Amino acid sequence: MLRSCAARKRRRVGPPGARSAPAVLSVARVSPQTLRPEKTTPARAVARHGWPQALGTVLAGLIVMVVVASLGLWAAGAADLPDNAFPRVVAATFVTAVGGTIELSGGAGAIAETQAGLTVIPLSVTLAGALVMAAGFLRPLRHRAVAGAPELAGWAARIAVLWLAALIGLSLGARQTFAIPLGEVGDFFGTSAEVGFEAAVAPTVFFGLLWLAGVFVLALLVSRAPLPARLLRFQESVRPAAYAMVVLLLAYVALGLVIGVVVALTRGHAAETAAVILLGLPNVVWLVFTIGLGATWDGQVEGPFGLPMPKLLDQVMRGPDVSTLDLGSLAEFDGRVWWLVVVNAVLLLGAAFVMAVRSPARVRLWQHAVHMTVALLLTVLMICLVARISAHYGLSVLGIGDLGGDLSGELFLRPRMWSALGFAVLWGLVTGFVGGVLAKGVRRRGAVDGVG
Structure with a gap:
């Protein structure tokens, strides 16, 4: 009541007949929210890309690849392999999916010798991992107008370091040995042949990192993610x-x-x-x-091999x-x-x-x-x-060529x-x-x- 009376008195100030001046807004009427400076809120927050986000990207890629490989091998009957070899076969499948190398070896001392080799890439596992890793790599770059080369390199390096650790761990776990009966020859000598596989760590690490780099480059080319200024001139024709x-x-x-x-x-x-x-x-x-x-x-x-x-x-x-x-x-x-x-x-x-x-x-x-x-x-x-x-797979006993049957075969x-x-x-x-x-x-x- 007192404020309103004072305001009316201030409005009457001035010579008679003069037009009253506009009322000045009282400070008491201004709310605290009006006095605060306006905050400029960005329309979309920029996602972070530190070590936790890199770890999430790598784990997501690994989980998807391992799950797809496990389900595929299980459907193919690999779950019935002896000596609980299934996890190690899954690890070997992951290694080949990223371009790694699996070395086959075996034999039975001086009696039998095994010659074997395998080169194949399970591209379903490869594609699943590539899509997930590319999505994780691009996610922090959404809603960005510009991304510098140092920023992109740092983000990719964080993922690569963790991916390197995963490659080494799975390569060391991708090894197994199986016993193969030799029939009458084995019974006569009282022995059996062995064949096994083992991941070559160095080539697997090299090709696994090369695969990751290829996924990142292709992801940048395909998406609308920002490119460094020096590469902008290529995006009109390449992207x-x-x-x-x-x-x-x-x-x-x-x-x-x-x-x-x-x-x-x-x-x-x-x-x-x-x-x-x-x-x-x-x-x-x-x-x-x-x-x-x-x-x-x-x-x-030819032989016991079958094509998927x-x-x-x-x-x-x-x-x-x-x-x-x-x-x-x-x-x-x-x-x-x-x-x-x-x-x-x-x-x-x-x-x-x-x-x-x-x-x-x-x-x-x-x-x-x-x-x-x-x-x-x-x-x-x-x-x-x-x-x-x-x-290819071949078994020779006492230096006598491949035995044929289910003990040798070739596929290419x-x-x-x-x-x-x-x-x-x-x-x-x-x-x-x-x-x-x-x-x-x-x-x-x-x-x-x-x-x-």
Whole structure:
């Protein structure tokens, strides 16, 4: 009441007839919140990327890879291996998934000698780990406009140090020895042969770190994460093409997963199909992708070995002679193989369209064709390097060659590199040009600034 009377008196001050001045807001009427300075709150908080976040990324990648490998090996029957070897086989699968080396050895003293070797990458385990590690690496970089090279290098180094420790630990655990009966010869001499595997630590560490670096580089190329200033000039041409190739490869994996699930539900053999999906699905679908382009692979399956692949490929490759895998040879067993050409055409045109839409508007049609060609060429080269398989096993007793039967065998699958790369160039030029033409009508205005 007293404040209001005082305010009315102040308003009456002034000569008679004069227009009253505007009332001055009393300090007593100003709330404490009004006097506080306004705080500028960022729209989105920047995620931290210290050691705890690096540990979380590495643990997530390890858990996913180990779980996928364990389920795939369990479906393949590896849980019944003697001497509780299953965990060590899982560790060996992880080692090969990141490009590490598994050395096989064995024998029975002076009586028997084992010659064995294995080169294979379970790409389902590899792909699962790569996706999780890439997501963990990119997460702190979201909502960022700029990221300096020292910051990116420091963040990657933290993950790499912890990843190195995991590589060493799993490499040391990936070793096991199994006893193999020699039949009548073994009974006569009272002995049995042994065969075992052991991870080579040094090559595993080297290729495991190289694999991690490749995952990080590809993640930066594909995503919208900020790049250092010196690399910004490359993102207009490289980033849309890299994104399109990743989408293409994942589309093939998704298509193969759908087909595998349908086959498991309708034709039985659910365990075998699950083993293929969880261990070698990309091995199968990316191989089929290159064959659909026109590439040729040479392969052979002999002895007790079996391919973690559809029966069609096993039928073509099984025998004493080297077999040729291409559209013609596969069509002799199943004429539906020619549909691979149609599927390739549709998916490649879709990838080229995505690349063109994400490219700046000033990119010309011939540049789209060149970008698609280079990207597809590198993609097919990668498939040819990681999808090849080589395995052999032989047992000689008293210096007498391989005993044959279930005690020896050979398996290999390798591409004819130049034919695969040649067809990649042809498909890249055609689909890149057509994709650029299709994207002209849908590219939004101002796309010149959309780097992708």
